[in-house]
Amino acid sequence: MTDLLTVEGIDTFYGRSQVLFGMSLSIRAGEVVTLMGRNGMGKTTTIRSIMGLTPASRGRIGFRDADIRGLPSYRVAKIGVGLVPEGRQIFPNLSVKENLIATAANRNGASQPWTYERVIELFPRLAERSGNMGNQLSGGEQQMLAVGRALMTNPHLLILDEATEGLAPLIRLEIWQCLERLKQAGQAILVVDKNVGALTKLADRHYVIEKGRVVWQGNSAELQAAPDIQHRYLGI
Amino acid sequence: MLLLLFEQFLNGLQIGLLLFLLAAGLTLVFGIMDLVNLAHGSLYMMGAYFAAVFTQWTGNFFLGALLALPAGALLGIIVEVVALRTLYTRDHLDQVLATFGLILFFNEFARVVFGAGGMAIELPSWLEGQVEIMPGLPYPSFRFLIIVVGLGCAGFLYLLVQKTRLGMLIRAGASNREMVGALGIDIKLLFTLVFGLGSALAALAGLMSGPITTVQIGMGDNILILALVVIVIGGIGSIRGAFIAAVAIGVIDTMGRAFLPNMLGSFLNPSDAGTLAQALSSMLIYILMAAVLVLRPAGLFPAPGR
Ligand SMILES: Nc1ncnc2c1ncn2[C@@H]1O[C@H](COP(=O)(O)OP(=O)(O)OP(=O)(O)O)[C@@H](O)[C@H]1O
Ligand SMILES: [Mg+2]
Numbered sequence: 388m389t390d391l392l393t394v395e396g397i398d399t400f401y402g403r404s405q406v407l408f409g410m411s412l413s414i415r416a417g418e419v420v421t422l423m424g425r426n427g428m429g430k431t432t433t434i435r436s437i438m439g440l441t442p443a444s445r446g447r448i449g450f451r452d453a454d455i456r457g458l459p460s461y462r463v464a465k466i467g468v469g470l471v472p473e474g475r476q477i478f479p480n481l482s483v484k485e486n487l488i489a490t491a492a493n494r495n496g497a498s499q500p501w502t503y504e505r506v507i508e509l510f511p512r513l514a515e516r517s518g519n520m521g522n523q524l525s526g527g528e529q530q531m532l533a534v535g536r537a538l539m540t541n542p543h544l545l546i547l548d549e550a551t552e553g554l555a556p557l558i559r560l561e562i563w564q565c566l567e568r569l570k571q572a573g574q575a576i577l578v579v580d581k582n583v584g585a586l587t588k589l590a591d592r593h594y595v596i597e598k599g600r601v602v603w604q605g606n607s608a609e610l611q612a613a614p615d616i617q618h619r620y621l622g623i
Numbered sequence: 624m625l626l627l628l629f630e631q632f633l634n635g636l637q638i639g640l641l642l643f644l645l646a647a648g649l650t651l652v653f654g655i656m657d658l659v660n661l662a663h664g665s666l667y668m669m670g671a672y673f674a675a676v677f678t679q680w681t682g683n684f685f686l687g688a689l690l691a692l693p694a695g696a697l698l699g700i701i702v703e704v705v706a707l708r709t710l711y712t713r714d715h716l717d718q719v720l721a722t723f724g725l726i727l728f729f730n731e732f733a734r735v736v737f738g739a740g741g742m743a744i745e746l747p748s749w750l751e752g753q754v755e756i757m758p759g760l761p762y763p764s765f766r767f768l769i770i771v772v773g774l775g776c777a778g779f780l781y782l783l784v785q786k787t788r789l790g791m792l793i794r795a796g797a798s799n800r801e802m803v804g805a806l807g808i809d810i811k812l813l814f815t816l817v818f819g820l821g822s823a824l825a826a827l828a829g830l831m832s833g834p835i836t837t838v839q840i841g842m843g844d845n846i847l848i849l850a851l852v853v854i855v856i857g858g859i860g861s862i863r864g865a866f867i868a869a870v871a872i873g874v875i876d877t878m879g880r881a882f883l884p885n886m887l888g889s890f891l892n893p894s895d896a897g898t899l900a901q902a903l904s905s906m907l908i909y910i911l912m913a914a915v916l917v918l919r920p921a922g923l924f925p926a927p928g929r
Binding site for chain 1: 801810
């Protein structure tokens with residue numbers, strides 16, 4: 388099976404300071420892959436590079452048949468990458484419903500596209516909040532809204548950056564269950580998170596990064612069997 | 624007395640609505656793209672010139688106006704694509720300097736193309752007269768038309784911004800431009816559309832004030848300053864704020880000029896009262912701006928997330 392996303396040896400800078408040093412990873416259709424590492428190792432930067440928000444200056448980023456390195460972020464989103472960004476970034480001055488439908492699209496002709504109704508079914512909590520403004524929601528509700536908003540673009544690949552950070556345990560559980568359902572439905576997902584326990588249950592493969600490059604990769608069984616890796620690179 | 628008050632209120636409303644048409648485009652452009660565009664007043668002037676030329680050409684004010692609107696929008700889009708796109712990433716001072724250059728360019732352009740003398744816009748005769756809007760209150764027909772059109776545009780903009788997909792994107796863009804792009808929206812195209820819309824509104828304001836004043840070089844410069852005051856009071860990026868602030872400024876300014884001399888005259892001698900009233904009424908709106916900014920530094924209705 389061919390890769391959905393291939394990142395090959397990218398270097399990314401913020402101004403003069405280099406953050407990614409030959410970062411590589413790949414995701415196949417329907418796969419759930421994680422990106423782990425301590426604070427400041429370059430996980431968000433990898434995602435920003437894929438999205439074209441902080442363009443990589445070297446290397447290759449392929450998505451399906453296209454070379455997407457250097458494309459503006461709206462074109463990356465259009466060919467099928469849905470972003471749930473770090474910090475959620477809900478539009479505070481739009482209502483819940485407007486947050487979902489403002490950027491909705493089915494550009495790739497999904498046969499069962501995500502609609503407002505289906506997102507509400509996935510996150511029933513949002514139903515009673517549909518008229519509220521984005522900034523009136525709790526952190527957990529904002530997170531659900533951010534996931535719903537990305538799903539409404541009907542992406543081939545969903546990317547989540549720290550989707551459970553700062554949430555109460557019960558809300559976290561709800562987010563993990565939602566991701567599990569999406570996986571069952573065949574959605575490819577790239578997850579950045581620090582919760583190794585939940586990730587080994589959910590994901591197929593893992594990348595561990597340090598200082599902008601991959602230092603370990605493997606499947607869930609391999610990660611569970613490697614406490615030294617967890618200790619050394621994830622601080623567990 | 625009451626009728627006079629009401630008539631002055633209508634005059635203020637009419638000026639306020641013209642101001643709103645100008646300020647609406649300005650505030651959207653400032654709100655979404657964080658661009659200070661001083662040349663907005665030039666688009667107002669060019670709209671008036673377009674209307675004057677097209678009215679002469681077709682012999683009909685309404686046909687002239689109908690042609691001037693798309694011409695104004697097109698001119699705005701050209702200015703945006705050719706000149707302003709390079710300025711988004713620059714700081715506000717660079718934007719002020721560059722768009723000030725555009726003002727000089729357009730004033731000179733008007734001098735060369737349309738002549739230094741200014742142009743008049745001929746109204747159809749039925750608009751030259753008065754209508755009786757209330758028993759015993761005749762009011763100039765054309766000014767009344769301006770009020771109707773201005774309120775219509777305000778309603779249209781309200782629906783556009785609050786109820787349509789485009790409006791949602793405009794509001795979302797004003798609070799988090801990067802995220803709108805990351806969700807698949809070409810923010811540059813969105814902005815070009817908004818800019819074209821703002822230019823058409825500026826042209827509309829210009830062509831409606833043309834028959835009252837005359838169409839002349841630099842006619843957009845003074846009103847631009849008022850429009851900047853309006854968007855600062857209203858909150859940058861907010862159409863609602865621009866509407867309220869524009870009408871308030873129009874009414875306060877007009878009422879001040881009309882009634883201050885008499886009010887002061889009751890306890891000062893007439894010539895002192897006259898000078899003081901004149902000074903006070905031209906300061907009134909700036910006093911209002913200062914007062915609003917003390918209470919609400921980001922204006923009445925700031926777009927959240929800025
Ligand atoms: N806008 C920026 N300008 C300059 N340096 C930045 C910027 N954003 C991040 N960095 C630096 O780049 C490095 C990688 O940051 P990044 O946000 O990718 O880390 P991360 O792995 O996502 O961390 P976290 O777990 O804290 O989210 C850090 O050293 C950070 O200080
Ligand atoms: Mg991060």
